[in-house]
Amino acid sequence: MPWVVTTWGISLLVVLPVGMVVLQAIFPEDNIWTHLVATTLPRYLSSSILLMVGVAVPSAILGVANAWLVTHYHFPARRIFQWALLLPFAFPTYLLAYLYTDLLEYAGPLQTLLWQWFEWRLKSDYWFPEIRSHGGVMTMFTLTLYPYVYLLACASFLEQSDQPRNLSRLLGCGVWRSFFRVSLPAARPAIAVGVSLVLMETLNDFGTVDYFSVETMTTGIFDTWLNRNNVGGAAQIATLLMGMVLLLVAIEQISRRHQRQYQQCK
Amino acid sequence: MVGFIAGVVGLAAAGVVSAAEEVNIYSYRQPHLVEPMLDMFTVETGIKVNTVYVKKGMVERLKAEGKNSPADLALTVDVSRLVALKRAGLLQTVNSIQLDENIPQNLRDPDGNWFVLTQRARVIMAARERVPEGALTSYEQLSDPDLGYKICMRKGNHAYNISQISSMVSALGREGAKKWLEGVGKNLGRKPQGNDRAQVGGVYSGECDLAIVNTYYFGKMFTGNGGKNPEQIAWAKGVRVIFPNQGDRGAHINVSGVTLLKHAPNRANAIRLMEWLSGDMAQYMYAHENHEFPVKIGVPTSPLVTKYLSGGRFKADSVSLAKIAEYSRVASELVAEVNFGS
Ligand SMILES: [Fe+2]
Numbered sequence: 337m338p339w340v341v342t343t344w345g346i347s348l349l350v351v352l353p354v355g356m357v358v359l360q361a362i363f364p365e366d367n368i369w370t371h372l373v374a375t376t377l378p379r380y381l382s383s384s385i386l387l388m389v390g391v392a393v394p395s396a397i398l399g400v401a402n403a404w405l406v407t408h409y410h411f412p413a414r415r416i417f418q419w420a421l422l423l424p425f426a427f428p429t430y431l432l433a434y435l436y437t438d439l440l441e442y443a444g445p446l447q448t449l450l451w452q453w454f455e456w457r458l459k460s461d462y463w464f465p466e467i468r469s470h471g472g473v474m475t476m477f478t479l480t481l482y483p484y485v486y487l488l489a490c491a492s493f494l495e496q497s498d499q500p501r502n503l504s505r506l507l508g509c510g511v512w513r514s515f516f517r518v519s520l521p522a523a524r525p526a527i528a529v530g531v532s533l534v535l536m537e538t539l540n541d542f543g544t545v546d547y548f549s550v551e552t553m554t555t556g557i558f559d560t561w562l563n564r565n566n567v568g569g570a571a572q573i574a575t576l577l578m579g580m581v582l583l584l585v586a587i588e589q590i591s592r593r594h595q596r597q598y599q600q601c602k
Numbered sequence: 603m604v605g606f607i608a609g610v611v612g613l614a615a616a617g618v619v620s621a622a623e624e625v626n627i628y629s630y631r632q633p634h635l636v637e638p639m640l641d642m643f644t645v646e647t648g649i650k651v652n653t654v655y656v657k658k659g660m661v662e663r664l665k666a667e668g669k670n671s672p673a674d675l676a677l678t679v680d681v682s683r684l685v686a687l688k689r690a691g692l693l694q695t696v697n698s699i700q701l702d703e704n705i706p707q708n709l710r711d712p713d714g715n716w717f718v719l720t721q722r723a724r725v726i727m728a729a730r731e732r733v734p735e736g737a738l739t740s741y742e743q744l745s746d747p748d749l750g751y752k753i754c755m756r757k758g759n760h761a762y763n764i765s766q767i768s769s770m771v772s773a774l775g776r777e778g779a780k781k782w783l784e785g786v787g788k789n790l791g792r793k794p795q796g797n798d799r800a801q802v803g804g805v806y807s808g809e810c811d812l813a814i815v816n817t818y819y820f821g822k823m824f825t826g827n828g829g830k831n832p833e834q835i836a837w838a839k840g841v842r843v844i845f846p847n848q849g850d851r852g853a854h855i856n857v858s859g860v861t862l863l864k865h866a867p868n869r870a871n872a873i874r875l876m877e878w879l880s881g882d883m884a885q886y887m888y889a890h891e892n893h894e895f896p897v898k899i900g901v902p903t904s905p906l907v908t909k910y911l912s913g914g915r916f917k918a919d920s921v922s923l924a925k926i927a928e929y930s931r932v933a934s935e936l937v938a939e940v941n942f943g944s
Binding site: 371565 | 793
């Protein structure tokens with residue numbers, strides 16, 4: 337019984353501010369919803385969605401491929417790789433962003449070196465990828481968030497019985513075919529969970545995208561609230577963002593249910 | 603919630619010294635500037651000053667704290683913030699002969715709700731080596747498709763830029779200002795990023811030819827920021843300061859100011875500090891520590907400002923502060939509409 341009370345208490349602590357935000361969104365003091373919809377909101381939304389796709393796909397590939405390699409192949413230092421691949425977890429994305437920006441920006445050491453080698457000087461003299469961009473953000477997120485997928489995929493690959501895969505090999509499937517037809521589908525629910533966690537982190541980030549001057553739903557909330565002094569508008573964007581996160585949670589839940597079924601079948 | 607916690611912390615801080623004479627400040631202005639002055643005030647008057655440095659959202663915080671707010675005064679830059687505090691009903695009227703004497707009438711709220719303490723111009727700093735003298739004379743030119751120079755500018759929605767865009771709205775109308783902002787956006791050398799000084803850094807590195815900057819930063823860079831940023835001396839020496847629109851309406855001015863909060867628990871001390879901030883000692887310190895233009899007539903600008911920034915003797919845009927504050931909403935709409943800087 338005390339546990340129930342505690343749980344409800346904690347839930348209430350979480351739900352209360354969320355409820356306040358939703359209320360502010362529905363009954364704003366100064367409603368700028370039409371201006372938001374006509375101007376910034378579509379940009380925030382499409383930018384966030386673009387980031388989600390651009391982070392989910394490479395994170396999934398990187399996470400699954402690494403998990404497969406360390407669980408199914410023997411190579412030197414495999415054990416070190418097994419946990420070393422998790423280390424980026426401990427690295428805040430914005431910190432990585434600072435480091436890469438210092439290295440790659442116009443006046444950074446790399447481009448300065450290029451000036452010396454090629455006698456370039458002005459920005460118009462040459463092309464260099466802009467780190468403060470969607471591509472830059474996607475790269476930073478992928479590098480720090482893929483361990484979610486890696487971790488869950490590893491667990492799933494290790495849990496899987498070798499029998500179906502060995503059987504498929506006996507029946508003439510090549511290594512790749514048996515990976516794609518047998519092992520990957522079995523791990524799919526776990527991968528989906530990992531990817532949805534990656535996506536939630538991507539959606540919630542503020543530090544990295546702000547530093548890179550890339551507009552997203554979160555920078556939109558901040559900008560509308562503190563620069564435009566409009567709490568209602570910020571709450572409206574925040575409510576939409578929460579809706580997106582809820583959608584991800586739903587997807588994750590459905591995936592988990594599938595995972596349970598797979599495990600029961602085993 | 604943040605406001606609530608801040609209030610509690612503030613109250614606790616206030617509680618410790620409740621026996622002594624004191625005054626509590628919420629400040630958007632930075633410690634390194636404010637602290638030496640407030641220390642001096644304490645020495646002169648014996649009144650202890652407690653300061654909470656706020657980064658964002660002062661209006662929200664004060665609203666949340668309501669009657670329980672420990673704050674007496676708000677120190678901030680930007681007239682639209684002063685007006686936002688007034689509109690939110692967070693201020694009270696001050697009638698002080700001393701404030702009225704020290705601060706010119708156009709730099710005070712007609713209702714006595716806020717008072718300007720310092721002024722600075724938003725100017726163009728141009729690369730000495732690449733931009734010939736006289737090549738650029740107005741803000742309007744910055745949006746010229748044939749400008750031929752790249753501009754470095756911080757994010758469009760920053761208070762300094764909103765104030766500047768408001769002045770363009772006042773001069774050119776909403777549509778005119780929108781076209782101007784679009785044009786400036788196309789002439790940017792890089793995505794808006796960093797603070798004002800970083801823009802001059804961008805000119806130094808060659809990423810841009812022109813930077814839009816507040817005047818006092820020239821002083822801060824020129825002195826290496828008191829030894830903290832010696833590399834910035836070269837940045838300052840690499841640029842020529844251009845006061846725009848000297849042939850017509852004048853250069854845009856932005857301000858910093860002080861207000862007395864509605865629920866100020868130490869009203870008398872607060873007014874005393876307001877008067878002190880407009881007086882000779884504080885005005886001299888603002889001018890000499892931070893290279894701003896003092897509002898009190900007769901207080902000299904810093905030697906550096908006198909030599910390199912015309913001692914503040916340039917033509918300033920005479921548009922009223924009330925107008926600038928009024929247009930700030932349109933200005934931030936325009937930044938959103940033209941998707942400035944992307
Ligand atoms: Fe400043």
